[in-house]
Amino acid sequence: MIEDSEVLLEKKRIVIKVGTAVLTQNNELALERLSNLVDLISKLKNEKKYELILVSSGAVGAGNTKLQLDKTQIANRQALAAIGQPLLMKHYKKRFHDYDINCAQMLLIENDFDSRKRTKNAQKVMEILLSNNVIPIINENDVIANDELLFGDNDQLAAHVAYYFNADLLVILSDIDGYYDKNPREYEDAKMQKIVTNIEESQLQMVHTPNSEFATGGIVTKLKAANFLINRNIPMFMSSGFDLTNAYDFLLNDNHISGTLFKSE
């Protein structure tokens, strides 16, 4: 418990990542969930004075609500992302406007962080946005990120974002309320792991098992993200994006009741 609160006290700049399954439902955007997420971010900003960066998936899923294309073709998925991304932004803008908060779009790919120059450019922009109370909303630049759409994912992008933009914490809001010792959808006796300090190499090699049609990640990409951050001494908290109670407890009330905290020993 003491160790947890040390992490909680340190957090100042927080990256929140939300997955496709949370933002879509029955081929519609899940606008109530998107609204609840904006409420959480705005409260953290206004009440805790934290700096918030949102990494939002959901572009392909949002595009699919407008146009039916063969999704086995990568280019079609990219086209759906191009349709869906501005739709997502429209709703974020509208909801943040209710709090008098501006938001901004940043489309990045993991490779951008391989170039010092690109990273520096993005860092400069990030600092300007945050110091002007803007919420940056990041997604993969899907139309050019061919590999990313196939093999990559926003969990690892979010981990890179947390590291390169000097965040104190990454929060992953998922379709599951934490990390279990085995897949809870297959095993009834799966147990939630409240604190994880070490990830085995074999866990990083498991097959991807996303739980929704448009998601690319699954638990493995979350473990990879956590592993990347543990090695860089940045904690990662994972909890439900459907029910934000545990995220509120952890982030707003500094109380780790449930959800998984990945951190260095």
Ligand SMILES: Nc1ncnc2c1ncn2[C@@H]1O[C@H](COP(=O)(O)OP(=O)(O)O)[C@@H](O)[C@H]1O
């Ligand atoms: N050990 C595990 N703990 C939690 N979830 C697991 C585990 N193993 C497999 N999963 C699966 O991973 C899913 C989360 O990944 P994903 O569907 O990609 O989420 P998101 O859309 O939030 O990124 C869970 O819903 C579950 O089906």
Ligand SMILES: N[C@@H](CCC(=O)OP(=O)(O)O)C(=O)O
């Ligand atoms: N850039 C894609 C990301 C898809 C994705 O990674 O989804 P998820 O595994 O739910 O985070 C999109 O916005 O649809």
